Amino acid sequence: MDTDICAGCKYSLKNFLSMCENDDRLKEFLKVHGVIDCADVIICPKCNKPCKFFERHNKYVCNTTTVVVNARNRRVRQRCGFIQTSRKNTFFSGSKKSVQEICQFVAFWLVGFKQEQLELETEWSRRTVVDWVSFCREVCFIIVRDHTEPLGGPGKIVEIDEAKFGRRKYNRGRIIEGQWIFGGIERESKKVFMVPVADRSQDTLLEIIKEWILPETTVMSDCWRSYDCLENEGFQHLKVNHSLNFVDPDTGAHTQNVERLWRDIRFDIPRFGRRSDNFVYYLAEHYFHRKFPKFTDRFHEFFKYIAEVYPPTDTQHEGEGTSS
Ligand SMILES: [Zn+2]
Numbered sequence: 001m002d003t004d005i006c007a008g009c010k011y012s013l014k015n016f017l018s019m020c021e022n023d024d025r026l027k028e029f030l031k032v033h034g035v036i037d038c039a040d041v042i043i044c045p046k047c048n049k050p051c052k053f054f055e056r057h058n059k060y061v062c063n064t065t066t067v068v069v070n071a072r073n074r075r076v077r078q079r080c081g082f083i084q085t086s087r088k089n090t091f092f093s094g095s096k097k098s099v100q101e102i103c104q105f106v107a108f109w110l111v112g113f114k115q116e117q118l119e120l121e122t123e124w125s126r127r128t129v130v131d132w133v134s135f136c137r138e139v140c141f142i143i144v145r146d147h148t149e150p151l152g153g154p155g156k157i158v159e160i161d162e163a164k165f166g167r168r169k170y171n172r173g174r175i176i177e178g179q180w181i182f183g184g185i186e187r188e189s190k191k192v193f194m195v196p197v198a199d200r201s202q203d204t205l206l207e208i209i210k211e212w213i214l215p216e217t218t219v220m221s222d223c224w225r226s227y228d229c230l231e232n233e234g235f236q237h238l239k240v241n242h243s244l245n246f247v248d249p250d251t252g253a254h255t256q257n258v259e260r261l262w263r264d265i266r267f268d269i270p271r272f273g274r275r276s277d278n279f280v281y282y283l284a285e286h287y288f289h290r291k292f293p294k295f296t297d298r299f300h301e302f303f304k305y306i307a308e309v310y311p312p313t314d315t316q317h318e319g320e321g322t323s324s
């Protein structure tokens with residue numbers, strides 16, 4: 001039997017945390033969001049027989065016995081002993097933290113708690129918090145990578161711009177070079193794309209523009225020379241000369257939405273985290289927050305993301321599949 005998948009639910013932080021306190025309710029929540037698969041029985045891969053789930057140990061165990069011939073040529077019964085934790089292949093596998101603790105952590109992270117608050121609320125070590133923040137960001141990253149669609153099209157306006165992040169001087173004199181990000185925002189829908197780039201050359205930017213912006217879009221940008229080719233590439237191109245004004249007096253062109261996007265990102269990304277190699281993950285987290293600005297939507301959406309990135313073990317349940 002397929003479990004009903006949640007079509008949409010709303011939680012406040014408080015309600016979510018109190019739900020986590022109750023094992024049955026939490027299990028149900030994870031089940032209807034596809035994060036765990038709580039089939040009562042799975043099929044043992046060794047002997048193709050059903051394994052029982054032992055709630056107390058959170059494990060499936062195969063108790064099938066077979067008759068074998070031992071070294072002394074005697075026929076003896078041998079238990080299969082196949083064991084599988086119910087967490088296998090899920091978001092929770094490989095951690096010593098309980099499912100409840102991890103869900104609580106995710107909740108704090110979803111409402112925007114940063115490192116220090118996360119350590120305080122979870123009482124986890126700094127290292128563990130850093131790891132789990134990365135796991136959550138990775139989920140965002142994979143979803144963004146797989147789900148973002150190109151912007152624009154005829155009659156639509158996309159503002160584009162580049163910005164450099166993470167360039168700062170530390171006390172010890174170490175300079176972090178920073179990372180160029182190229183991005184665009186569709187004016188009406190506020191949909192965005194953001195891509196880290198090695199440089200701002202025409203070749204680099206044009207390739208990304210072609211990937212992320214549909215033909216016949218009206219593209220608005222500043223006067224950076226790499227954009228001069230856009231007219232010839234099937235876009236309507238309007239420029240605003242920022243050394244003169246913010247809005248072009250003749251065409252009305254401006255890039256205020258994309259500049260606002262950069263401001264939001266700078267605000268959202270903690271200073272200590274501006275290492276360029278991690279930047280793409282920060283962007284993905286930011287992207288998730290933008291996409292679901294209401295906290296109440298984030299629980300439902302993020303746990304569905306988790307299920308997509310970490311689908312639980314694809315097991316055959318009793319009564320299905322090969323029972324011949
Ligand atoms: Zn839901």
Ligand SMILES: [Zn+2]
Pocket residue numbers: 044045046047048049062063064080081082
């Ligand atoms: Zn078995």
